[in-house]
Every structure is written in C-alpha cells, then in structure tokens.
Amino acid sequence: MTRHDPPRLTPGRGRRRAQDVRRATLAAASDLLFSQGIRSLTFEKVAARAGASKVTLYKWWPSPGALAFEAYFDAVQDTLAFPDTGDIRRDLTAQLHAFVDLLHRNGPVVAEIIGAAQSDPDLAASLSEQYIRPRRDLAVERLSTARRAGQIREDADLETIVDQLWGACYHRLLLPAEPLTTDFADALIANLFSGIAPAPHRTSAGSPRSLGHGSLAE
Known part of the structure; x- marks a missing residue:
C-alpha cells in the first residue's frame, strides 16, 4: 500500500x-x-x-x-471488499487474488498481528469481532447467494469452503514452505470446483458410477 x-x-x-x-x-x-x-x-x-x-x-x-x-x-478494508458479479467462481478468484496481493505487500504486518494476538486478549478480541467473524460472514453470505442460484451444491459446507480457501493462504503466509501466489489461489479454486476424487468410471453395463461428490455444483 x-x-x-x-x-x-x-x-x-x-x-x-x-x-x-x-x-x-x-x-x-x-x-x-x-x-x-x-x-x-x-x-x-x-x-x-x-x-x-x-x-x-x-x-x-x-x-x-x-x-x-x-x-x-x-487501511485495507476497501481492498478486501467481496465482489458479486453473479459468477461465484469469478468472484472467489477476484477476492483471493486481492487477498494474496495484500499479503504480498503487508504479509509481515499481518503475521505480527496474528502472533501478537496469541498473548494479547484485547487484540485477539478485536481481531475476532471486527475482522475474522465479519470477513467469514461476508464470504458465507456470497456463497449462500451462489447456492441459491444453483452454482453450489445444496449440501456444501460453506464455513469449510472459507477455511479451505482463505485458511490455506494464511497457512502459506505463516508457514512459508511453499510460495503464496495467485497461481496457488487459482489451484485452490480449481480443486474446490473439480474435486479431487477420480472422474466417474463406467460399469460393465456402460453406465457411469460416481465415486462421490466431485464439484461444488452437480
């Protein structure tokens, strides 16, 4: 910034x-x-x-x-605004790219705040009440809108999706064994939407047999 x-x-x-x-x-x-x-x-x-x-x-x-x-x-709240274009994959990509860019520029400060919150109850409370919970609520609200539009499965756990995407970015920030990049954000979203189970294969009768839920929308 x-x-x-x-x-x-x-x-x-x-x-x-x-x-x-x-x-x-x-x-x-x-x-x-x-x-x-x-x-x-x-x-x-x-x-x-x-x-x-x-x-x-x-x-x-x-x-x-x-x-x-x-x-x-x-200083950063405008950067973290959550878009709603009607396309959940596009919006998740835009938001995660903005988040990764923010962490690139201010990563040490973010890491310091998270670390200090472990021993400062007042900071921990402010972080939770003013940032973590409201940010999660914004993401869940956007995902809920996408679910009502049929872009996400009805049984998808929205809170877990938030952890899978943003939690993974925080993980690479705090435990930097691998780089935190927009390519990484794109891979997270690709895995989320395509799933990691093998593609359905055909039975002897020729009909596909699913090995489980493979995407956010089916």
Missing part, C-alpha cells in the same frame, strides 16, 4: 472533533505499524505523531495491539 505522512492535529483554540482526532490517530498508528512493526507501536509514540492526547488513546483502545489492528483494518 502507498503510505503518506499521517495528518497531525495542531493545537488550537476550541475543542477538536472526536472524528478528526480518531482519524489522525489511526493514520499515525498505520504509519508506525507498516514502517516499524507492531512492537514499535505504543500509545506514547502514536499520540506524539498524531498530536493527540495519550489519555484519549487509553480511553478508546484497551491496548496498543487493539489500536494496531484497527489501524491495519482501516
């Missing part, structure tokens, strides 16, 4: 609007997060960069980790 110098609030007469203070704080936190990492992000540093009161930051965020997460999400 392209970063710019965060807007710093300048002292002045009168009370500044809370939304202006919050915007400047998130911009300052984002700048610190992407340039120095989550371990360098403290309320004191953010307050100094944003020209905000440290007391205000303590009031709005339970921990620097929670602030770091909100700053990250505020």
